[in-house]
Amino acid sequence: MNRPGEKDIGSLITLLEDEDQKIVATISGHIVNIGAAAVPYLREATATQPTLAHRIDPVVEEIRVNELGSAFLGVSKHGDTTTGLEVGAFLIAQFGSPNSDIHAYTSKLDAMAKEARERIDQQSSSKDILKAFNQYFFVEQGFHGNSTNYEEAENSFLDRIIDRRTGIPIGLSVLYILIGSRIGLPLHGVGTPGHFLVKYDAKNYKIFVDCFNNGTLLTDKDCARFLIRSGHGFKASYLHRSPVRSILTRMLRNLIPLYETKEQPAKAEKLKHFIKLLQHRTSHN
Known part of the structure; x- marks a missing residue:
């Protein structure tokens, strides 16, 4: 035709x-x-x-x-990898920022990773490496949780998080993972009920990082106490690694009620459609 x-x-x-x-x-x-x-x-x-x-x-x-x-x-072709996470997260950003230059923002991630690497002594212990990276991310770069305007859609868009240096837990965590993975840090996302964390998973040092709360470090017991106090109870599975598909789906679901509240049902429906596309394609891999 x-x-x-x-x-x-x-x-x-x-x-x-x-x-x-x-x-x-x-x-x-x-x-x-x-x-x-x-x-x-x-x-x-x-x-x-x-x-x-x-x-x-x-x-x-x-x-x-x-x-x-x-x-x-096309996200699924990258599998459960950081590359897939980055591609998907920037697609979500493009939904909210049609004119955003995604290539420019990936270059910013590269530049921040380069700076972070320069701050880290790779011969140090895993604990000291994480400490140096957190110093760079939370103190030098100033990334922090947006507790004042938590419900803003911009808190979920990677480009806006980079520009504004603030976001919600999952958005900050994704950014943290994308920069850290560029310098070889063993990081992955953990989607607990009501919150999102990053796990630093080195052989000799395992700890959770709360990116929303300035990089507070949490043990398994700390996480369990937090979840119980929050009324979610605790299961060991709550602290398991979240697959890339689950992280992207959660990011999309976070946005849906925000657009429904803004009386933009068409955009909310598109986000639901994206979730179906993500689930449909990956379910056949």
Whole structure:
């Protein structure tokens, strides 16, 4: 089947001017099905016909979100790896920040990892290595939990966490893992009920890091006490490693009620769709 050409796309865009809303909806659907190839023409039309922006912008947004959905289907090819976590976390960031330059932010992660490596004596004990990394991440870089505005969606978007130096537990933990893994630190995420931690899992030193609370170090017993006091009870499985799919799913689920509260049900539904895509594809691997 031949792809629509420039004239075809241009003709469809012209039909968006129609006064019949059913026609506009049908034409919008056709353009969305064309996908990313239509976006440059839609942008040009918005520039030359500003009065059409209210009809073109939703079409562009629908195409963009569909492209993200396709990208989510590709996350599973990375398996349960830090690479998969990074790719998925930045896809979530792109949902919230359409114009964000993800390549620029991955470069920032590389630069921070380089700085952190320079602060660490690799011949030190595992305990001292973690101490030096925490000094860099929480003190020098100033990353901290956003307890004042916990419900902001920006707390879950990696680019915004980097810019603002604040976020919720899972967002900060993912960032901590992505930087630490670049310098070989044995880190993984642990999604406990009501909270999210990072485990530093060296052969001779195992400890949990609470990234939301300035890198507080917690033993297994500390975690158990916290969970019991919080009303969740305790099971040993609560402290098991969280697979990448589970971490990304939890990040997406955190955002859904925020958009529902903002009366943006369409965005909430898209996030639910992303979760299905993530679960569907990985369930066949």
